[in-house]
Amino acid sequence: MQKVGIVEVAQSAGTESPLSLMEFTYKPVKEVLDKVGMKRDEVDMYILASTDVFHSGMSCANAFDWDASGAFMKPASREEGDAITSFVYGCMPIMEGKCDTVLVVGLIKGSENAENDTLTSFVADPFYSRPVGIQETTAAAMQMRLYLQRYGITEEQCAKVVVKNLSNALFNPYAHIKKRVSVDDVLNSERICDPLKALECAPKSEGVCAMLLASEEKAKKLTDKPVWFKGWGSSMDTFYLGDRDLLDTQLKTAAASAYKMAGISNPRKEIDIAETCEPYAFQELLWCEELGFCAQGQGGKLIDSGVTQITGELPVNPSGGVLAMNPYVARGLYRVAEAVLQIKGKAGEHQLDKKVNTALAHSTYGFCGQWQGVVILGS
């Protein structure tokens, strides 16, 4: 199996852009190609992540996406779940030795369509979930209540995730939400879906992330600091929420398989930084437990301890995470991009003040973390 190096990344910022989807997508793709001095037709394969109707309002993925990413007249494929899988699909042909370079692009313009809750209500089946108002936020609120109740996690501890992530985002030029908030601000924000407060829910963002992957030999030619793909795991849970224990997601399975592939036995000690997908604040705490950063039910104590702060031993979401930047579908690739930049030492103002050897990127989609995926990168 061949090594896969991540050569270069480019991201767009999350605030509403006046550009059309066509030119908005073109810019980061062009930026990556220019950085490495490649032409679009020199890339061996393209893997995209985007969404057709619900989160884009166009079923024009086959027109706009391919032209704007430079992928036409090339081997190309598209993922509609989460862009973190496009990243892995991009690694595969390089591992097999079939390709030398793959360009991965995740794209969305969140400002152009209805609220996430409107759109995710269509994720619910029309037979017995949609009629009772199930969508991503109402489902997450029920998961949160269970979490508070079962483990005695406090609302203050959940609010601390927002304070931490939005404070980190102030130093990330690609983050969408830029504001400093206090625990009280979070607790006093509108109880839109009790126990969830408005400030505990991710925004809806724009975002194009482009990333060039290459074989070992090629990566070393294209950049002086390639980042290496080390491990991957994913798992999908059953669809019907009623059949699941909402506090026992498939993240444990996904993480175990990623850790095994990367040769990690003690994630808490061996991982230097983690980027998680936490569209709802409490989920970061739950995901940290399932990723093995602390024991089950100890997510509240973990945030209290300061370990996950940007200055802590294991910073979680130094980019500001999904609470600060939520480009649906593309958001998983943003997690990988942040992990890459931290290892390269090119994260800028929010670069960690330590040597970063091993980074974890996580993403999830579906209600209450139905699908979970974990990527491990190394220096």
Add this chain to the structure above:
Amino acid sequence: MAEQKEKPRKVASMGMVPYEMALGPTWTRFFEGFKEKRILGTKCNKCGRVLVPARPFCPRCFEPMEEWVEVAQEGTIVTWSYVNYTYFGVTPDMIPVIGATIKLDGVDCGTGMWTQIGGFDIKDFELVTKKVKVGARVKAVWRRKRQGNFRDIDYWKIIE
């Protein structure tokens, strides 16, 4: 290029597309049961679990579920949320709503059936927090006119 001061131009677009989705024989029978105020589940002959809503096959064992059982109309709240905000498609007259998952007696689903709590002034949040609790007992309240769909159960009433 001159600095752009006006709002960027946009094209408004609204789509209306109808869908008709087959219920299939299992869910048809399940919702026919609702018309008669009955809640039906299916039992897996391999793992022995009774699942509600009824399933054509056991998701875990991946074997057909052919045995039908009528289940209790009382159960316990596993978790709940108080939905009190609007978004496109949800107007002020539609809120608040108490979403809950209910573990029906004798049913083996993890968090149970997803549904709504009612039967008292749910606009009063203080009252809600007094009455609606994880572990509280609830009972199905049926609509007078039933059409064989999930809303035939008007709401779940807290048993005091």
